[in-house]
Amino acid sequence: MKTIWITGGSSGMGKAMALKFKQEGWNVAISGRNAERLDEAMAELNTIDTGQALAVQHDVRDYDGCKQALERIIDSYGPVHALVNNAAGNFVCPTLDLTPNGWTSVIDIVLNGTFNCTHALGKHWEAEQIRDGSIINMVASYAWQAGASVAPSATAKAGVLNLTRTLAVEWGYQFGARINAISPGPIERTGGADKLAVHVKEVERIRRNVPLGRFCTPEEIADLAFWMTSDEMRYLNGECISLDGGHWLNKHPF
Template structure:
């Protein structure tokens, strides 16, 4: 019985690929499947491209998104605006912001304000928040999405390189949060804060140590304020995205495209994430539907984190020699 059980378990390591390939033709989710690489299981995990909340979920609310001109920030601004929010997007590049604001507003019919802000500079943050309140009112949604990153051996980092990332990610998030939070406390208004970090904020990671350190600090800040500022009507939550293709991020951390091939092999769902998936989770966490979600850190990565963490997860790549050794072990076990 024990030997038969072992054989069944080892056989199952190889069965899923055949099963998935056979059954894919029966799957119909009504959405366009994003196929990446040659992983057959992606047919089971198609990304949904449309917003999931009711159209008026953010009617009458103001949303402030840093890093909102491009990438994930733009995607979240699009979703919030389509759900009725009056959005304000912020970054250093005013021309990019204005173009994005006009693009989103023309699609959704709702106001989108472009506010120039360098999150590293407390004076710039203060001016941006004052402008936000002047043109739109106090925000009820604040998304700290502005980020910076690059890949480098840690021993090659200069103090300025370290400071560049930590100033944007950790200090920038803190400056925005403190400035907005103080204004909300004075006005006796509540709000939902959301920070976008990364799965390696939890584990750490070589070659991106400034980013890992800063993102971990952001998570500590959010959990601390979830406990402290709940009495003021504020909630704080975090999304840890896995790999999502955006022009800015991938041009810096994977300019050759080689790393993406590695990612696709180790993500159990077989594909990268999409901006729309992050936007849907973000809008839920910032909505009244999530009014009891506070201090949460939610991983959205297709299972990549747990796939890397499991000691024996690479058994899906068992070689013939390893299989023969296991068969020999089974025979000996049966004989004993």
Template structure:
């Protein structure tokens, strides 16, 4: 049973980037069930179509999708203009598009670094900027919610590009909260702890050694993983009109993991070169299998 009224988000039009898979796909259905019109962005049209059908099962026609690469600033602005023209102004944006994998930093190529940082940092800025300048021009309020991690406060070994990029979005959230407050635009962020989803979980938990990494329930004071439903509840509260006075905040939702740990991948320092070779092979296999299933 939902803790919110079914009409909590009536009249809201919300964009979720990276909405075809993982947490974005999971949250979308909850927004729809509470009255929102939802738009999903991602790079793979087939995956987006499946996600839209799934999320709109309770309210057919309530979910739309566009194939958009958030790393491309001009493409993002063009897609935002089309969304605005075809469906009307957004009321909220969820910056959820992300890329990540664990690896010793010395082994990273410039291309690997760019793949992660461009999606997280540039993608979040491009999407926020494209929506924000339209809200300002039309004198409309708006809300931006970015999905981050507790690494924005602690850093994290072995996921350095993601930690850097998410820290940048954390800074953007605080900076624009001040700059755009006078326009009625809120910017907040969530830093969820481990919430298992397909593919992303395999990339961040590719070893059977349970004593390392940041994805083990025994490392969380509450003794369990988080759920998509819990994340959706907090997301809906922040995208609703329940507390328009809240802005510039990144809220940790991790069962106490950061306070007890923190929850980073520092334990991976115990892995041997052979372990890392096995991890790379497993990650390649997971990526290939995912591409095959979606082709």
């Protein structure tokens, strides 16, 4: 039985992915900083008979904490075959109004947090000679476009996208691993798109600027993540798949 580690797995897309993988018979480990949210997510996961579930409280910004989280997962289930770097932080702020702390906090969670968990898992794969592993990194279309008023997140996601492609080459050779990314568009029910809309007060205009006329659901992201990790996609490596209804192609997305 395979095991997957999903950071930021207590809510939104992370929880939807955890539910999907457990339904498909995987052992699922979710991690995050908020113990109460982890407990709530575990209550949902435990309603599914297939697979097993584990919650680990830690901060992705702390490399030692990431290693300890991984060790706990390994102690529970053995080798870890897959990782979704879903933990994120973001806020809307004009760049001139940013504080150094605001900049650093997002970079630390999104870019450094992704590296910390990825590096810890890579060391595990190296020590145990594990091949055919899979990592999915969550990015956004402003990783390759402009991210006005979300400069820290845009910068961090651009770094994550480059890390995805770099490790697809390095670890493809070294471990036969597949390192890919998903770029979601505006998402329903996660606080992401709706939270942004609270700031810009244009949620319906954002929705209209999605060519398919609606926001994506967390479950649709979960379905894509499972497909990308599946044996059917053994040759998918170094790719970023946008699941956004064509939103990023629109010249006036907001």
